[in-house]
Amino acid sequence: SNLPSPVEQEQAKAKPLPDLNAEILYEDWDDVPPSSALEEISEEEAVQIIAEPLLPLQSSTLRDYVDHSETLAKLVHLGVDLSQVEKHQKAGQLLLTLDFEKDIKKILLFLKDVGVEDNQLGTFLTKNPYILAEDLEALETRVAYLKSKKFGKAEIAQMVSRAPYLLLFSVERLDNRLGFFKNELGFSVKKTKDLVIRLPRLLTGKLEPVKENLQVCQIELGFQRNEIQEIVFKTPKILTASSNKLKQTFDYLHNIMGIPHHMLTRFPQVFNSRLLRIKERHMFLTFLGRAQYDPAQPSYISLDQLVSLPDEVFCTEIAKASIQDFEKFLKTL
Numbered sequence: 001s002n003l004p005s006p007v008e009q010e011q012a013k014a015k016p017l018p019d020l021n022a023e024i025l026y027e028d029w030d031d032v033p034p035s036s037a038l039e040e041i042s043e044e045e046a047v048q049i050i051a052e053p054l055l056p057l058q059s060s061t062l063r064d065y066v067d068h069s070e071t072l073a074k075l076v077h078l079g080v081d082l083s084q085v086e087k088h089q090k091a092g093q094l095l096l097t098l099d100f101e102k103d104i105k106k107i108l109l110f111l112k113d114v115g116v117e118d119n120q121l122g123t124f125l126t127k128n129p130y131i132l133a134e135d136l137e138a139l140e141t142r143v144a145y146l147k148s149k150k151f152g153k154a155e156i157a158q159m160v161s162r163a164p165y166l167l168l169f170s171v172e173r174l175d176n177r178l179g180f181f182k183n184e185l186g187f188s189v190k191k192t193k194d195l196v197i198r199l200p201r202l203l204t205g206k207l208e209p210v211k212e213n214l215q216v217c218q219i220e221l222g223f224q225r226n227e228i229q230e231i232v233f234k235t236p237k238i239l240t241a242s243s244n245k246l247k248q249t250f251d252y253l254h255n256i257m258g259i260p261h262h263m264l265t266r267f268p269q270v271f272n273s274r275l276l277r278i279k280e281r282h283m284f285l286t287f288l289g290r291a292q293y294d295p296a297q298p299s300y301i302s303l304d305q306l307v308s309l310p311d312e313v314f315c316t317e318i319a320k321a322s323i324q325d326f327e328k329f330l331k332t333l
Contacts, residue, residue, distance in 0.1 A: 069096065070100060071095065071096075071098055071099060071100040071104065072095060072096075074100045074104075075095065075100075075104070075122075075125065078108075078121055078122045078125070079119070079121065079122020079123065079126075080122045080125045080126050080129075081122070081126045082095075084126050084127075085125075085126060085129050088129060088130070091129040091130065094129060094130070094132065094133055095129060095132070098132055098133075103132065103133075104132055106136055107131060107132050107134070107136065107139075108121060110136060110139055110140070111124065111131075111160075114143060114156060114157060114160055114167075115153060115154065115156065115157020115158075115160070115161070116157065116160060116161055117161075120161055124161065124164050127164040127165075128164035128165050128168070130168060131164075131167060131168065134167070134168065138170075139167050141171060142167050142169070142170070142171055142174065143156060143167070145171045145174060145175070146159075146174070149178070149193070150193070151193065151197070155197050158197065158200075159196070159197060159200035159203075160200075162200050162201070163200035163201045163203065163204050165204045166200060166203060166204055168204075169203065169204060174203060177196075177202070177203045177207075178192060178196065178203070180207065181195060181196065181202065184210075184211075184214065185214075185228075185229055185232060186225065186229060187229070187233075191233060194233075195232070195233065195236055198236055199236035199237065199239075199240075201240070202236065202239065202240070205240060209239070209240055209243070210239045210240065212243050213238065213239055213240075213241065213243055213246060214228065214239070216243050216246060216247060217231070217238075217246075220247060221246075221247070221250050221254075222261065223261060223264075223265070224261075227261060227262075227265040230265050230268075231264075231265055231268040231271075234268050234269070235268040235269055235271060235272060237272055238268060238271055238272075241271065241272075245275070246271060248275055249270070249271055249273075249275050249278070250264070250271075252275060252278060252279065253270065253278070253303075256282075257282055257291070257293065258293070259293055259303065263293070263295075263303065264303075266303075267302065267303035267304050269303075269304065269307070269308070270303045270304075270306070270307055273307040273308075277307060278306070278307060280330060280333070281306055281307070281314065281319075282306070283329075283333070284319060284321075284326055284329050284330075285301065285306075285318075285319060287329060288319055288320070288321060290318075290319060290320070293306075301318055305318055306318070311323060311326065314326075
């Protein structure tokens, strides 16, 4: 008879023959892992099974992914604040798609070569995670452009560290920004460079507030062009200050305290001070009969002394009074 014996039938049930038309994945059929979750395995086999942790299907915070992502874990170790990164649009999704060794390491080496210190890398990437998705060649081209404009290595390092988004801007945009400040302010190439080195965010921020403040200084506050040049060069932050604060501070200094334009040009740092501080100190000096801001007169008090000194020094050296007198006076206001 051609029928298989009962023993052969049982063997066929225990180990079915492979489909010759299917792809054979195992040469030795005895090595095939259990085909059923219910199949029993020994303790020795069980402890050798390593289960990969599953990524959360959905989460509102990157913290939930740190234990599952080598990239995120290394970024945290580097000092990146993931809670701040999440506030940047689509930055969280970006980090989850990147591989540390393949995508991130080369950017870190580039930043270190530019001059960003090791202890600043975490803070830098917290503020600008998008640089991790930038093409390395494009970044190198932008640094080469700054070098071609005679910015030194230390100056470039300072600018990149203080304005983390700087290297996201194309060469054309950087060139247009430098041209804008040079032409708008009438600065030389050297003065333009000095300006953006001291306040590099001028190259990355919006230009509308800058244009508005320049118009306010000229049209509403009445400064001459050469005075505006001097004010901006001494105090670049005036270009990005609130225009309302600028007008209020000028109004008090010029119209209440009687400070002329040329004196404000000489001490433009006063515009960076809190208006309340200026008011309190001026009223105290007026109360004491010492509010004298004319350098041609005795007991002259400069605007720098008025706003920059700590309260105790201001009281003893400028107001010739005690800090207790000043505090008591402030309670009467």
